[in-house]
Amino acid sequence: MKPIALPDEIREGDLIAAADIGSNSFHLIVARYTHGELRVIDRLRESVRLSAGLRKDGGLTRERREIAFRCLARFGQRLAGFQPDHVRAVATNAVRQLAHPQAFLLPAETALGHPIEVVSGREEARLIYQGVAHGLPSSEHKRLVIDIGGGSTEFIIGRGYEALERESLQVGCIASTLRFFEDGKITPRRWKQAHSEIAVELQQFGAHYRERGWSEAIGSSGTMKAIGSIVQASGWSEQGITADSLAQLREALLVAGSSDRLDLPGLSSDRISVIAGGVVILDTVFKTFGLTQMKVCETAMREGVLYDMLGRALHTDSRNTSISALADRYQVDPQQAARVAETANVLFTQASESWELDVAAQEILGWCAHVHEIGLAIAHSQYQTHGAYIVGHSDLAGFSRQEQQQMAAILRSHRRKPDAEGLRELPPRMQPETQRLVALLRLAVLLHRARRDEPLPEMRLHVEDSLMTLELPSIWLDNHALTRIDLDKERDYLKKIDIKLVVARSGKRAASA
Structure with missing residues (x-):
């Protein structure tokens, strides 16, 4: 398809922004487009824990709704003065799981001041890969990218800037913590159960991914960065996350036995209550995919949204x-x-x-x-x-x-x-x-x-509110009886959606036979 030209493209010096309405944290990133590149000039992050407020009936607790709306209102203040088409807000798994998402989205969009898109798991994976690919040195080798979010985990195999394989599983650090360690207790039995159930989910595509292969594994987003910080601060890994360092972290969690007794170097206070769920997911992923080493990337989906916006403006x-x-x-x-x-x-x-x-x-x-x-x-x-x-x-x-x-x-x-x-x-x-x-x-x-x-004749369409007036030459209408009949029927059809169609004639009628 030939792309449609945009009247307001992203130009030199323009500011663009992306809001990531995640299941654990909400992020806002602001960048300036200069010399063909995006330069980040501001970042905002708030721990909202939207997934923690999901009820079994698909509703959202009042507490989490209010926390989310207050955060979005603060984001909206930062976005004051931005061109509407220079802002894109994307919601992920927690909003996907709502039984009635509009009940959340309408006030959320009002608070933010911009529409909020809900993306599928695979589209989330594509955007994650865009962010990661632009944050790493260029390479033609295949990469495995894994992003553990609050409610879901995305898996991507890509080369260059192209995502070749995309999958999304309904396992995340918050969801898995609530499912397997709800009362904060971390025991070998619970760990084994969590590992077994997550491994079953990974079997859906694990063998196919291993056949595809990759040269390096990359971890993206908060959970990966938190785990990387812990294993490096503890002296278990010099760089990134290794299988041995992950095993030591697992043992440290089991020794503590409870999240309220965790005291690990590099573990921030806002991650303590959900770290067990994230670690058990990554532990299972390492074993399922046979990983020995994983790099941790600083960029994630929010940067991917920015680059996707830029691509649209540049007709890609x-x-x-x-x-x-x-x-x-x-x-x-x-x-x-x-x-x-x-x-x-x-x-x-x-x-x-x-x-x-x-x-x-x-x-x-x-x-x-x-x-x-x-x-x-x-x-x-x-x-x-x-x-x-x-x-x-x-x-x-x-x-x-x-x-x-x-x-x-x-x-x-x-x-x-x-x-x-x-x-x-x-x-x-x-x-x-x-x-x-x-x-x-x-x-x-x-x-x-x-x-x-x-070729169709010259036609004129005039619209005003719910009224459409289509003007066609009389001669053409007289010579196209079937179309004239269809247009008569169309008047009745369009009434069903509250639009009134009037077909007007222009010029002379066809001569009688």
Whole structure:
């Protein structure tokens, strides 16, 4: 796909920021783009322990909600004056686990002053790898990157700046501590149980990863840095984390027998209560993957988000690649997709100012146009439903869950009766825009029903609030009876999503036979 030009690219001297809404800690990083590089000028970190507030019913305790909102409000103060498209906030596993994420996200976004994207585990892994790869010397050798977070652990094999394999497991330092050492007691029996259960989870991909191979192992984020600090401060390792030093740390935890009796050099007070869960995960990973040495990297997902933002601004958006790969995989007709995309863009250009649609909306519409027929690979009947399911549930690098949810809603409603109920399930801030993109894509698809390269006539689209007026030449309408009938039906369909369509004629009618 040809990327859409951004009107507000990242320019020399611009400030950009990334907020990492993690399961253990919240991070804010601010960088300046200068001489083709990102230079970090500010970092904020607060231990929020969001995962510790997750209830079994998928809710979040009031205490953790309030701690999170206060932290985000402080982040929002630091972000005052930033251009909206120069800030990106990403939420990970704890928010993914919420039964009703919007109940948290709406006040969270208000506190921060910016939208918050929820990313899948594999997308989190990709962003982690981007941050790590940019924080290490360039290498063409394969690297194994492991990031133990509060609620999940990500595993990536990559080369250069490309993540070749990405996996995410529902084991993290907070989650594992609560699961195996909830009362703070650390015993050999509990350690063995934790090791066995985590090893079973790793079996899902462990053999495949070992076949892939790597030249070096890298640990990223807070848990890895905490473990590295302990083993080095204790004199068990001169650099990084070794299998022997990890074994000594394990024994030290078992000797202490309880987290409230831990007194280890290099162990910060805010890590004491969750370190056991992190160490048992890493101990199991070392044994499963046969690791003997691991370096610890200073960069992580938050830096990856910054570099991903920069890539989008410089037209190397991984989302374009994902959409192209999806279209190829499901053998979408490229000519028809291009016709619909071109017409959708023409309609968008005429409607964007009055409907206040930005470049991000234009990108969403273009991606949907390019894959609107992927459901045909399953069946023609209700192919819009099949296509929506594919887009909503595929592993699409670069996309947040909300973006995939939005595209799925558009595809599900792009023909036949629109899915008004599904549109209402989107986050409230996305609903008006999505309804309008549905209307634009529906018209573009309708106008190319013949699937021919026959050029369309000059058309004008005027929009105001919920009213769309499509002006087409009378002669063309008279000569395209099927399209005229389809447009008549479309009026009734669009009423389902509270949009009124008026088809106006311009010029003279066709001469009578």
